[in-house]
Amino acid sequence: MSEAAERPAAASLYGLTPRLMGAIGLALEQGQDSHVRALVRPLHPSDLADLIERLDPDDRMRLVAAVADVFDPECLPWLEDGVREQVLDRLGMARVAEAVAGLDTDDAVEVLESLDEAERREVLRHVPAEDRAVLEQGLTYPEDSAGRLMQRELVALPPHWTVGQAIDFMRSSADLPDHFFDVFVVDPRHKAMGVVPVSRLLRSRRPVRLTEIMEREFHRIPAGADQEEVGLLFQRYGLASAPVVDEDDRLVGVITIDDAVHVLGEEAEEDLARLGRVGDTNVNAPILETARTRISWLLITLVNTLLASTVISQFEATIERIVALAVLMPIVAAMGGNAGMQVVTVVVRALATRDLGTDNIFRFVRKEIGVGILNGLVFATILGTVAALWFEDVRMAGVLAAAMVLNMVWAAFAGAVIPILIRRLRIDPAVGAGPLLTTTTDVLGFFSFLGLASLLLL
Secondary structure, three states: OOHHHHHHHHHHHOOOHHHHHHHHHHHHHHOOOHHHHHHHOOOHHHHHHHHHOOHHHHHHHHHHHHHHHHHOHHHHHHHHOHHHHHHHHHHHHHHHHHHHHHHHHHHHHHHHHHHOOOHHHHHHHHHOOHHHHHHHHOOOOOOEEEEHEEEEOOOEEEOEHHHHHHHHHHHHHHOOOOOOOEEEEEEOOOEEEEEEHHHHHHHHHOOEEEHHOOOOOOOOOOOOOOHHHHHHHHHHHHEEEEEEOOOOOEEEEEEHHHHHHHHHHHHHHHHHHHHHHOOOOOOOOHHHHHHHHHHHHHHHHHHHHHHHHHHHOOHHHHHOOOOOOHHHHHHHHHHHHHHHHHHHHHHHHHHHHHHHOOHHHHHHEEEHHHHHHHHHHHHHHHHHHHHHHHOHHHHHHHHHHHHHHHHHHHHHHHHHHHHEEEEEEEOOOOHHHHHHHHHHHHHHHHHHHHHHHHHOEE
């Protein structure tokens, strides 16, 4: 099936279609607020957030104003931080407080994080006292920790209860979370003793005690654990939910798969942005913020370029005598840099997912060096042949081929080792590996090619 044929079918999987976007845009332009509300009301919170982000700032504010009375607060956690701040400002503190009170605790804490201290106090002042205490406690945990990620709403039952008692309790209780996957069995000190998946609970007979069907071996997540570790835990063990415990091992919350998926996507985007050296900005970031972030990384690139230019300047006499070198030397550096970045990308992702550890680092480095040798020989043959035919000089072709092999092998070695060494220094390899690698491949590429040319061609 062609790509064009697949696209309409894929678009139908989502609530926000190009046709609906156009209809909403037209209704906003014509000031038809009631029609806008009718079009927006059926959207999933994620689709509503997507719609808000896609609109330009003026239409965005018009949309929020049009749907303010029926605004779905569930869309707030889906919004990017900068856009969320604009929406919250437009809604007003009273409406924001009402929205926060209606969210699960994990989503409410995420929204409160977007506010400055004064706004946060103002919103919490309008939240019922019981909910306020829970939210304030959630905000005491470190940012990007399991404590911030967890929701307080969960089902915790005593070990002496039977399946029948548990089911009757859940049918009659009005305080259960909207969605949950597991029931937690806790002792009198509220320490988790076991986990009972809801599916197992429903399949078991009523007289069976919870202790007979609970899983005693399960993953407890410390409230202070980094959210990246949480996402990795869910990914590695295929979890649907996991309990969060405090320093005394008492059950304080639960993290569910939707939160873990969000974290995994967030961390992957962050690593990709850092590898591309564009910082943490997004498509909705202001011009000045985007420019400032990119300039800082471009300055690092400028330093790298100046170092490479310094190496080239040492061979001015060689280049003056053999002008063809100026045509060929960027090829060696560019091929080495690209090959090295391929390795860096693989290593950074492997380090993040814990697929690369002390037990297999040396095996991985040896493999990448082998790949570098093979790639170097392949491209040395291709470029050597091209150079020989182009300049009718076999010796120059040999110099180019030798420099290509050297730089490709170095790129493979450096691309594998630099991120690992940076990680040992407690520096994010996604941030530092790229600039260091580019500098070394450029410098070595120019030095090896021009140095061999000076030795063998003059």
